Amino acid sequence: MSKRIEVNDLNVYYGKFKAVEDVTLTIEPRTVTAFIGPSGCGKTTFLRTLNRMHEVIPGAYVEGEVMIDGNNLYGPGVDPVLVRRQVGMVFQRPNPFPTMSIRENVLAGVKLNNRRMSKSDSDGLVEESLRGANLWNEVKDRLDKPGSGLSGGQQQRLCIARAMAVSPEVILMDEPCSALDPISTLAIEDLIEELKKDFTIVIVTHNMQQASRVSDRTAFFTIAGTGQPGKLIEYDDTTTIFSKPSIQATEDYVSGKFG
Amino acid sequence: MSKRIEVNDLNVYYGKFKAVEDVTLTIEPRTVTAFIGPSGCGKTTFLRTLNRMHEVIPGAYVEGEVMIDGNNLYGPGVDPVLVRRQVGMVFQRPNPFPTMSIRENVLAGVKLNNRRMSKSDSDGLVEESLRGANLWNEVKDRLDKPGSGLSGGQQQRLCIARAMAVSPEVILMDEPCSALDPISTLAIEDLIEELKKDFTIVIVTHNMQQASRVSDRTAFFTIAGTGQPGKLIEYDDTTTIFSKPSIQATEDYVSGKFG
Amino acid sequence: MTAAIPRAKVRPADRIFSGSTLFAGVLILAALAAVALFLIVQSIPALVADPAELEGSPTSFWAYVAPLAFGTVWAASLALLIAFPLSIGIALFISHYAPRRIAQGLGYIIDLLAAVPSVVFGLWGIKVLAPFLTPFYDWLVTNFGWFPLFAPPVSGTGRTVLTVAIVLAVMIIPIITALSREIFLQTPRLHEEAALALGATRLEMIQMAVLPFGRAGIVSAAMLGLGRALGETMVVAMVLSPAVVISFVLTSSTNPSTIAGNIALKFPDAYGVGVNALIATGLILFIITLVINSIARFVVNRRKAFSGAN
Amino acid sequence: SNEGGTTDTETDTGSEFTGTLVGAGSSAVGAAQQTWIAEYQMANEGVTINYDPSGSGAGRETFLAGGSGFAGTDRAFNDEEVAAGGFASCAPDSGIVQLPLYVSPIAVIFNLDGIDSLNLDPATIAGIFSGEIASWDAPEIAALNEGAELPSTTITAVHRSDDSGTTENFTDYLAATAPDVWTYEADGVWPIESGEAAQGTSGVVDAVTNGTGTIGYADASRAGDLGTVAVQVGDEFVEYSPEAAAAIVDASPFIEGRPDFDLSINLDRTSDAAGVYPIVLVAYLVGCETYLDSEQGALVKDYFTYMASSEGQAVAAADAGSAPISDTLFEKVTAAIDIMS
Amino acid sequence: MTTTLAPATTGITNTLTASRLPKWATWAILGGSLAVAAGVFAIVQLSTGGDFSIVGAVFFGTVLFNIMLFALSYLVEGGRQARNRLVTSLVVTAFLIALIPLLSLVWTVLGNGIARFDPAFFSQSMRNVVGEGGGALHAIVGTLLITGTATLISVPVGLLTAIYLVEYGHGALARAITFFVDVMTGIPSIVAGLFAFAFFSLITGDPGIRFGFGGAVALSLLMTPVVVRSSEEMLKIVPNELREAAYALGVPKWLTILKVVIPTSIAGITTGVTLAIARVIGETAPLLLIAGFTSSMNYDLFNNRIMTLPVFVYTQYATPGTDVQAYLDRAWAAALTLVLIVMALNLIARLIAKFFSPKLGR
C-alpha cells in the first residue's frame, strides 16, 4: 500500500515564473519525508506536483518527470483524477466540507465519486478511517453533526481520515499543524508515526523541531531571493541534516542563523 | 518618542471565550520585546490589546489596565483613535492599500490629521519614512505606482514606513516576517535594529531564532489546551529565556521539545 | 504493485459537463443576438420610411427618437442619482454600522422592496406618491421657480419626471443595495484593520479601505440598477405625464417620455410603419444600454492596476 | 358558470355552439366585451370567447393577419385598407362588415370644489385644452356661467398619453366645432405639448380626481362624482346622456362609397339638432362577410347578433355605460349581420 | 515578572482622552431639532392657515439635526469626529428613508387589497362575472405556471453559464458573455415581449398567437441575466480550498462542481433566483403581448390565452365597467396576492438557504 516516488529534473512554473528549479530526489516507501526551508522557497509548490494538484492553478505547469513505482505521473494520457486517488493530500488549513456531516466528510471521496456502498461497508470504513486518524473516540457519538463544528485539530484529523478513506498509497501533508494548538499538534505527530506503517508520507513543515521529531529523511529547499526559483539544496537522513549537514546554507538554516 | 508600557492583570475576551488570562508585564522604552509561544496561545490577541485594535472584533473586550506612560488606554473617555496614533501596528500579512500608490500609502495615516500638507513637506515625509524603512532606494523611481505591485518584503517595509510616518511612540509587529522570504526577513530584522533607537517595539514571532536575534526581552505564552485561555508563563531578558529559563515549560518550548 | 496508473485522456463526463456550461453561455449570446437581429430587421422599414409617416411628422427618424432617448437617459439618471447614494448608505449601514445581530434582518427588509411587482409600483405612484408630492412641487415652483429645473408652470397632478424617477429609484434601491452590501462585507479585514491601526475613524476607514476596494463592484451594481431603470416600462407608462419635448424641468406637466414607456403607450394602437418605428426606438434603447455598459467597464478597467483585486 | 364558483345559473342552455372565439382590439370596448362575453357564455355553455383589449391598432392588425375572429376598433378600416383587402380570416373574395355596436358619450370632466356642472362652448373647450385659457375665472368661462363662483385656480388640462380612440374623437370634435381655436387635425395622439398627460381612461380619471383645478375627457361611464361639462349645441347646453349620444349617431350620415354592409359613420359633430351630444366615441365590431371557416362564421354571426340585440345593448349600457343604438341603426345592423356566414 | 513600579501619574488627566460629546447628546439634539421644526411649522400653519405638514416637520427636523450635530461635534470634538458623526447619521437616515416607501407601499396594498381578500377571490375565475364578485384563480394559476416555466428555463441556463464563467471560461468568450449579460439586463421588458411574439408567430405561422409558454420565454429573457449575475457572484466566493480538497480526493471537476461548489453556495444561489423571480413575476407589458388576456381558466401553457396576475391587476385597473370600485378592489387584492407570493418565495428561499447552507459555528 505504499510506493516509491522518483522525481527527475523537475521544473515547476506559474505561467512564466519558474517557482522551483531542477529537483531530483527519491522518496522510499513507508518513510516520512520532511520538506523544510524558508518561506517562499517552493515547498508547497513542489509538494503539489506530486499529485498533480499544481495544474489546478490556471497557467501552472511542470517540466520533468515524477515516477510513482515507475509510472510517470506526467506521462501522456495520464488521468490526474486517478493519480489523486492514489496520492492523497492534507492541506495547511483544515478544510472539511462545510455542508457535510462528520460521517459524510469521511466518506466524501467515495460519495462524491458516485460510488455506492452498503450501509455496513460504509459504517466500517468510517470507523476504520476515524480510528486511523485517532479521532474515533472523540466523535463517535456525533457522526451526524457538521464537520465544521469540530476544533481545529479535530478538523485536521478529520481531513486526514477523509484522505485515508480513499485508501491512497501516498499522503502529502502541507504544514498540517501550522494552524493548530500544541496539543492538537502532538496528536497529529503521533498519528503520523502510526500512518507510516502503511503509507508513504511527505510532510512540509516550518517547524524544525517537528521535522526532527517525525521524519526519517529531510529535504532542505531555499531561494536566492525574491523572483528567483526555489532549489533543493540538500536531501539526506533527518539526523544527518540536523547534526552535520554537508552544506553551509543548510547548517545556517537549521541552526537558526537564517530564516 | 518612545514610551513605557505597563500591563496590569489583563484578561482578554472574545465574547464569552477568555482568550488570554491575567497578564502583567512592563515594557521599557526603546527596547525590542518579543512574544513567543505555540500557535493559539494568544500572542496576537494580547498584542492587539496594546493599541485597542482588539475591540474592532465584534464582541471582543478587555478587563484590566494597560498604561502607556501612566495613561490607562482603557480609561473612561479614551479615544481609541488617539491611542492608535501613538501605538502603530504592522500586521502578519503585508497590507498596503491596493488602491493607493506607494506615496499615498506612506501618507495615508498622516493625511487623516493634516489634510493640507504642502507638497514639499509631504515629499520630505515620504522620503524620510521610506528611508527609515530601508525602502527608499528600491522605490524612489516609482512612487506613483500601486503599492500592491511590490514584492512581499517590500510591501511589508512599505507598511512599516506607513506606520512610522504618523510618528507613533510604539510599534507593534505581529509576525512581520512570516510571509516573507529570507532575504526580505533579514532586511526587516536589520530595520528593527535601527528603529529601536527611536521607538518602543513589540514583536510577535514564531521563529525562535528571530526572537533571539532581534529582541532584548522575551515573553513566553502558552495554553493548557484547546478552549483554555493563554497565559504569560515567563518574561525575562532574551538571553536568560534562551539559555537558562526558570520554568520547565519555557525550556521545553525553546529547545524544541514542544510546539 | 504492478497496477500501472491507468491511462485515459479527458474524462467524457467532464467534457459533457463543461460542454453544457459552454452551451448555456453561448445560448445566452445567441438569444441576445436573436433579439438584436429582430430589432434591426424590424427597424429597417422605419429607418427608410418617409419621416412624415412617423408619429408627429418629425423631420427625420432621429428627430423622432431624440426626445425619447433623452427622456430615457434623463429619467434613469435621476433615478440613479437618488438611488445610488441612498443604496450605498443603506449597504454601509447594514455592513458596517448596524449591530451585527440585526444587520441580517435589516437586509431582509430592504430585499422585500424587491418583492414588489412593477404594476404595483405603478399603482402606488399614481394613487399615493403623485398626489402626495403635488403640494411640495407647488411650493418648490413658487419659491424656486427661478431655478431652471423648477421652472413654472407646475404640474397640477404631480406626475412629473421627478415622481417617476423617485418610483424608479425605489425599485432599483434593493438591487444596488444587495450587491454593494455583499461587496462591502467582503472588504478584506486586513485593509480595514490597516486603516484603523493608523488611527482612522470609522468614516475614514470606509473611505480608505471599503469604498476603494468595492469600487468595481459598486459600479456594476449601479449599472444593474441603471439597466433596470432604463428598461422599466409599466411604471413610466402609468405614472408619467409625457410630451414630445427635451426639457430638464423636474416639476412640470410636459416631461420627456422614455423609450420603453412610449412603446407601452403607443404600441396598442400602432399599425403599419408606426409599429416599426416603435421597435426602432427599442433598438436605440438597446444601443444606449450597450454604450453605457461599455463606458462603465472602461471606467472600471482604467484603474485596474489600483483595484482591490490585487 | 364561473369555474369553481358558486354563481350558478347552470341550466343547460342546449345551445348548438361550442368552441373558442378570439377577438382583439379597442380597450374602450373592453368593459362592454366582458359583459357581452359573460352573458353570451352563460347562454352558450360550450363557448369561450376571449377578447384582448390590446388596442385598436393592434386589433386591426391582428384581424387583418387572421389572428382573430373579429376586431373591435374605435375607427373603422378606411377606404384604402378596405380596398387593399387581404383579411386572412375571411374567404378569398369576402368583404368585411363594420358595425357601430358600441356608442359611448365622452364626458368632459373636471375637479373644482363645489361646482358640479359648467356650460362651455366649443371654442372655450378648445381654448382650455390648447392652454390659451389658463385660469378658471377667465372671462370666457365666466360669460357662459353666470352666477357660478369660479375660483382663480390655474387650469390643468389632462389628456391621454397613449394613442387612443377617445382622443381621436375628442380632437375631431374640437377641430370640427372650433376650427379657429383648434387648428390641428383629428388624431389619436394628442397633437400639442401643453397640458398634462395620463395613460388610459383610468389614468385621466385618476389625474383629474387627484389634482385640483383639473379638467379632462373620458368615457362618460367613468365620470363618477366629478363635475361634467354641458357643451353648447346650437343655442342649448347639452349634458352627456346615452340618448343624446345615440341621437348624434342617428343624425350623422354613413361614409359614402363604402360597400353596403360597411356601416362606417361620418359623425356630424357640428349638428345643431335638438338633444344631440356631439362628443361621442363610436367603436366598430369588424367581422368577415364570409369566413374561411364556416363554423367560426356561424359563431361570430351569433355573437354579433347577440351584441346588436336590444338585450345586448342594454347590458352594455348598464355595466359599461354605453349608449344603446337606436332602432333605425339596429335595423341596418341586423341586415348586415344577416349576410354574414 | 510583575511590575513593581507604581504608576506615578495617577490622578493626572489622561492625555489619551479627547473631548467628546456625552452619549445622550445625539438624542438630545435629535429631540431638540424635531421640536424646533415642529414648532416652526406649527407657527407657519397658524399664520398661513395651511395644513400642518408632518412630513415637512420631520424632514426639516432631520436636516436641522444633522447640521446641529455636525456643528456641535465640530466645536467640541474637531473636524474628523464631526465628519464621522455626520456620515453615521446620514447612513442611518438613508436606511430610514428607504423604509418610508416600503411602509407606504405595504400600507397601501394591504389597506386596499384586504377588501376582496376573500375565499371567492381564490376559488373563482372571472368567467361570466360582470361587476362585483369573481376572483383571480385563473390569474394566480397562470402566473404560477408561466413564472414556474420561466424559472425552469432560466435557472439551468443561467446557473450553467455562471459555472462556465467561474469555473471554465477565461478567454474572450467569457469576457463577451459577461459583458453581454450586463447588456441583457437592460432589455426593456416590452421588447422581450415583442421579440417573443414575433419569434413564435414566425415559427407557428399564427399571426395572433397568444400562449403561456411564449410568455415564459419572454420572462426568461429578462430573468436569465439576473440569475447569471447573482450565481456568478455566489460561486466566486466558494473558497478554492474546498475545490482543492475535493480534487485531492480524486473527484473529477464536474462532480466537484455539482457536489461541493453548488451545495456550498446554494443559499446565495436561491436568494439570487428569488430575486430574479421577483424581477419578472410582476411584468405586465410582455405578457399582455404574448400570453394575452382571458377571463377563463386555462391550465394549458401551449394553447390559448392564459391570464396572469399583473395583467389582471392592470386590466382591472385600466378597463373597469361602471362599477369601478369592484374592479379596483379586485386589482388591489391581486396586487396583494402578488406581493404575498413573492414574499412567500423569499421565505422559502431563506428556509432552503438555512437548511442546505454550510453549517458553521461550533
Ligand SMILES: Nc1ncnc2c1ncn2[C@@H]1O[C@H](COP(=O)(O)OP(=O)(O)OP(=O)(O)O)[C@@H](O)[C@H]1O
Ligand atoms: N498561485 C500562484 N501563482 C503565482 N505564483 C505563486 C503562486 N503560488 C505561489 N507562488 C509563488 O511561488 C513561489 C513558491 O511558493 P510556495 O507557496 O510554494 O512557497 P512555500 O515554500 O510553500 O512557502 P510557505 O512556507 O510560505 O508556505 C513563491 O515565490 C510564490 O510567490
Ligand SMILES: Nc1ncnc2c1ncn2[C@@H]1O[C@H](COP(=O)(O)OP(=O)(O)OP(=O)(O)O)[C@@H](O)[C@H]1O
Ligand atoms: N476573532 C476571534 N474570535 C474568537 N476567537 C478568536 C478570534 N481570534 C482568535 N481567537 C481565539 O483566541 C485564541 C488566541 O488566538 P491568537 O490568534 O491570539 O493566537 P496566536 O498566539 O496569535 O496564534 P498564532 O501563532 O497562530 O498567530 C485562539 O484560541 C483563537 O482560536
Ligand SMILES: [Mg+2]
Ligand atoms: Mg507553503
Ligand SMILES: [Mg+2]
Ligand atoms: Mg497570531
Ligand SMILES: O=P([O-])([O-])[O-]
Ligand atoms: O379605446 P381607447 O382606449 O383607445 O380610447
